Amino acid sequence: MPNYYQPEIETASREEILRIQNEKIVKQVRHVYDNVKYYRDLMDKKGVKPEDIKSVDDIKKLPFISKDDLREAYPYGFLGTDIKNCVRIQSTSGTTGKRVVAFYTQHDIDLWEECCARAIVAAGGTNEDVCHVCYGYGLFTGGPGLNGGSHKVGCLTLPMSSGNTERQIQFLMDLQATILCCTPSYAAYIGEALAEKGYKPEDNKLKAGIFGAEPWTEEMRRSIEKSLGIKAYDIYGLTETSGPGVSFECSEQTGMHINEDHFYAEIIDPDTGEVLPEGSKGELVFTSLDKEAFPLLRYRTRDICILTRKKCSCGRTHVKMSKPLGRSDDMLIIRGVNVFPSQIETVLLNEGYSPNYQITVDRVNNTDTLDVDVELLPEQFSDKMGEIQHMEKSLEDAMRAMLGIKPRIHLVAPKTVVRSEGKAVRVIDKRKLHD
Numbered sequence: 001m002p003n004y005y006q007p008e009i010e011t012a013s014r015e016e017i018l019r020i021q022n023e024k025i026v027k028q029v030r031h032v033y034d035n036v037k038y039y040r041d042l043m044d045k046k047g048v049k050p051e052d053i054k055s056v057d058d059i060k061k062l063p064f065i066s067k068d069d070l071r072e073a074y075p076y077g078f079l080g081t082d083i084k085n086c087v088r089i090q091s092t093s094g095t096t097g098k099r100v101v102a103f104y105t106q107h108d109i110d111l112w113e114e115c116c117a118r119a120i121v122a123a124g125g126t127n128e129d130v131c132h133v134c135y136g137y138g139l140f141t142g143g144p145g146l147n148g149g150s151h152k153v154g155c156l157t158l159p160m161s162s163g164n165t166e167r168q169i170q171f172l173m174d175l176q177a178t179i180l181c182c183t184p185s186y187a188a189y190i191g192e193a194l195a196e197k198g199y200k201p202e203d204n205k206l207k208a209g210i211f212g213a214e215p216w217t218e219e220m221r222r223s224i225e226k227s228l229g230i231k232a233y234d235i236y237g238l239t240e241t242s243g244p245g246v247s248f249e250c251s252e253q254t255g256m257h258i259n260e261d262h263f264y265a266e267i268i269d270p271d272t273g274e275v276l277p278e279g280s281k282g283e284l285v286f287t288s289l290d291k292e293a294f295p296l297l298r299y300r301t302r303d304i305c306i307l308t309r310k311k312c313s314c315g316r317t318h319v320k321m322s323k324p325l326g327r328s329d330d331m332l333i334i335r336g337v338n339v340f341p342s343q344i345e346t347v348l349l350n351e352g353y354s355p356n357y358q359i360t361v362d363r364v365n366n367t368d369t370l371d372v373d374v375e376l377l378p379e380q381f382s383d384k385m386g387e388i389q390h391m392e393k394s395l396e397d398a399m400r401a402m403l404g405i406k407p408r409i410h411l412v413a414p415k416t417v418v419r420s421e422g423k424a425v426r427v428i429d430k431r432k433l434h435d
Helices: 014-035 037-046 056-061 067-072 106-122 142-153 165-174 184-196 218-228 341-350 385-403
Strands: 086-091 101-105 130-133 156-159 179-182 208-211 231-238 243-249 256-258 263-268 281-288 299-308 332-334 337-339 357-364 367-375 408-412 427-429
Touching: 014 037, 014 056, 014 281, 056 263, 086 106, 101 106, 106 142, 106 231, 106 243, 130 142, 130 165, 142 156, 142 179, 142 243, 165 184, 179 184, 184 208, 184 218, 208 218, 218 231, 218 341, 231 256, 263 299, 332 357, 337 341, 341 357, 341 385, 385 408
Parallel strands: 130 156, 130 179, 179 208, 208 231, 357 427, 367 408
Antiparallel strands: 086 101, 231 243, 243 256, 263 281, 281 299, 332 337, 357 367
16 A cells, blocks of 8 residues: 555645645745845846736746856845744755855745655655665755654654764664665665675665665666665755755656645746646756745756656656756766766666766867776776776777767776765866866
């Protein structure tokens, strides 16, 4: 039998979901217009008033916002309530430009944690589980979100945060954790570390993993499931909309159900901003329907995906989004070809290589170069140069078939690609330094 945290919402009829959304969007647009000057100015410029928004069908009349707007309005420009009503901030990692700071009322936190609880229950979690959370805590949303969701479900929660893999393994084994929450690259690392200590997949008590915060492929999913002896579930979220739990996978593992009672999703053409019909591939846009402190309308995520309302075997009725298929802003364009790191990972895993790799893009004599360092598995390692060169050439050909361009492959010794205890740094793009 499928498990739901809030069955009346998660299995609501399409008509009921629309009724909730229509009621919430009217209130939310009024709330934003009255309290967020930055967005009010955008609406005025576009000639849109709150009374023009009578249902979610009218959302397309509203202006978009992007991360650039949030940086421009930093820190308080998108605050939708008095500061005395806010109890917390979370923030993006801030790898470029100013950080995005998101504010939360207690009500916002309660709703966010409920969304994460839905994800944990969808992965089979109950109050009898031990939930090992090694997403980062602090400003990063991963740890606090899954921690709160785990509490709501009633799991014994291990608030491990990231790093210190020795301690992670000690607690995971000694306290017999049953659900693991972290980035997929760190899950792969934990599986590797357990194997190095002589543990087999059946030696741990894990049954499920909830992995997000970075792109990962189906091949990587299968690799993690095998190394840890679990079922691996995807979870999606953005600091800008709350954090993880905006959408989550169910037992079907064919996309992530968006919590439509809290978030309205659209797919747009990233170039024109035109809303595309269901089933189209395009950029994902979210409207927060009931956030009080940081209420974003039509936020451009830059994630490319597809939405589908195909009936799901789990019984949930909320729309599904595919795994992000890339991004509209950080996609690599190399010699005119669009390249996504996930494509490279797919080739590596299909060809039997380790998912530990690093891509370096540079520009030499006005021509883009693409180099990929790939770590060999111990059983593949050889000191015979001819053998290594043959393997590199074979992998280069497989990459060219997938990407349309040929990278330079460098097979390196086991354990020489830098390991990540947080988000893996997969791409070094040196072109930006001298463009």
